[in-house]
Amino acid sequence: MSVLDSNLALIKNKQLRERLLHPINEPIDVDIHPSKKGPPTMKLNGHYLYSRYDPLKDAERFIDSQIDRDAHVYCLFGFGLGYHVQELLQKEPDKQIVVIEPYLPVVRKAVENIDLSNIFLHPNVAILCLEQGQAMIHTLNELAKQRTRWIIPNAWLKALPQSHPLKHFLEDLKIQEMSFQRFSSLMEKNFVENLKYMDADVGKLFAKFNGQKAVLVSAGPSLDDTVYSLKRLKNKYFILSVGSALRVLKENSIVPDAVIITDPQEFVYKQLDGMGFAQSLIYLSTACHSAVVNHKGLRIIAFQKGYPQAESYAGKKNLPLVDTGGSVATTALDILIKMGFSEIVLLGQDLAYSKNRSHALHSTSGVEVVSNENLLSVLANDGTMVKTTTILSIYRRWFERKVAETKHVIFKNTAEKGAVIQGMPFVHISEIISESEHLMECNFSEKINQIINQY
Known part of the structure; x- marks a missing residue:
């Protein structure tokens, strides 16, 4: 009996077995090659899913980094050659493992070449091969209701085309998981401490600025070219600055109407310390609590989607949630939209290493000189090509999706050498x-205080 026949005979899912017996050609490129160590490795759409040298060791190291003893269910994206599944079974044999593979030819290649009997015989493994994006997203939403540990290998995410219905869903999920995996204990500590302050909720500001305009100030290199404008825009536009740009504004004698912080790490404290900033601070519920408690002005808390404790608390208190998108600027944009501004202008939102730098001069995030030739190239607003990273590209696509789904708001981007953001014209x-x-003046700081003090 061939490897294929042996594997097919063990597959419990009759529908999957029938589809593997009678495969339909799909427009994907999937190949298997021997590795330097011997075991085969797989290439999907031009991207290797495992190491070309030692795929088994590569899979073992990756799964070791993903184990969560508190999880009830593991949801793994990408079946590949089954290496990740096999490692999960060795380390978590009593947990349910759901494997999502959108490409039937990938599973077909695996069952033709690898003995997968231990996977197909194990009662805790379910393999879902769903071509339809909406059907798969429904499945993922159901899994999200359980205590699920999502496992998304970077190589598999890269191999998924931009046009695939799951691409954006998984990019957002990947950002959340990366943050939670690295800082889960710190986020929990911050959340507990921040709740003690009993600060006002950002939802009190929602829909209170209809028809007015706002500027979102980030710390990209282009801020050096546009920061001077804020003196002219003060009291005409509501000025919301991310924490890392506050020092740049101070160096130019500009006081924003509010600052926003979202990161749980202690370095955020330095973004505010010594700045003499006493206007409103908007902070995520898991943001650095020492930065929050040190702030002398009005504090406003925001509860975020995707963090279970925040969702639970907000649900009990009937408070709104905000979308984070993985960065402080994406979070800020969602809040500004919900506040009701009719026009939102971006300053310093390069989403690329324009001027071969990562940040504006004087930014508390530091100024990284970029020379890595392996960075991605994207089109800039001035028609040139600039370097960027995978994570910045994910943020850019988040901006583009948010703009596409937002009606009755005009978006403008002032980063001439920054990456093009569709829907946000330069x-x-x-x-x-x-x-x-021609705009009427408004003391936005005073207005925020009046709104908050009404409650």
Whole structure:
């Protein structure tokens, strides 16, 4: 009996077995090659899913980094050659393992070449091969209701085309998982401490600024070219700055109407310490608690989607949740949209290493000089090509999806050498200044205080 016949005979899922027996050609490129160590490795759409040298060791190391003893269910994306599944079974034999593989030819290649009997015979393993994106997303939403540990190998995510219905869903999930995996204990500690302050919830500001305009200030290199404009825009546009840009504003004698922080790490404390900033601080429920407690002005807390404790607390208190998108700027954009602004202008949102730097001068995030030729290249607003990273590209696509789903808001981007963000056309800062001249003045700091104190 061939490896294929032996594997097929063991597959409990009759529908999957029938589809593997009568495969339909799909427009994907999947190949198997021998590795340097001997065991085969797999290449999907031009991307190797495992090491070309020692795929078994590669799979073992990866799964070791993903184990969560508190999880009830593991959901693994990508069946590949079954190496990750086999490692999970060795380390967590009593947990349910759900494997999502959108490409039937991948499973077919595996059953033709690898003895997978231990996987197909194990009662805790379910293999789902669903072509339809919506059906798969429904399955994932059901899994999300359980205590599920999501496992998304980077190589598999890269191999999934941008056009695939799951791509964006998984990118967002990957960002959440990366953050939670690295900082789960710190986030929990911050959450507990931040709740003690009993600060006002950001939802009190939602829909209170209809028809007014806002500027979101980030710390990208282009901020050096546009920061001067904020003096002209003060009291015309609501100025919300991310924490890492606050020092840049201070160096230019500019006081924003509010600052936002979201990161749980202690370095956030340095973004505010010594800045003399006493206006409103908007902070995520899991943000660095020492930075929060050290702030002398009004504090406003935001509860985020994707963090179980925040979702639970907000549900009990009937408070709204905010989308985070994985970064402080994406979180800030969602909050500004919910506050009701009719126009949102981005300053310093390069999403690329323009000027061969990562941040503006004086940013508390530091200024990284970039020379890595392996970075991605993307189109900039001035028509040139600039370098960026995978994570910045994921943030850019988040911005683009948020803009596409948001009605009745005008978005503008002033980062001339920053990456193009679809739906956020480039507008020179001089045009923004000119348009602001006819706007009525508003003391936004005072307005926020009045709104919060009403409750």
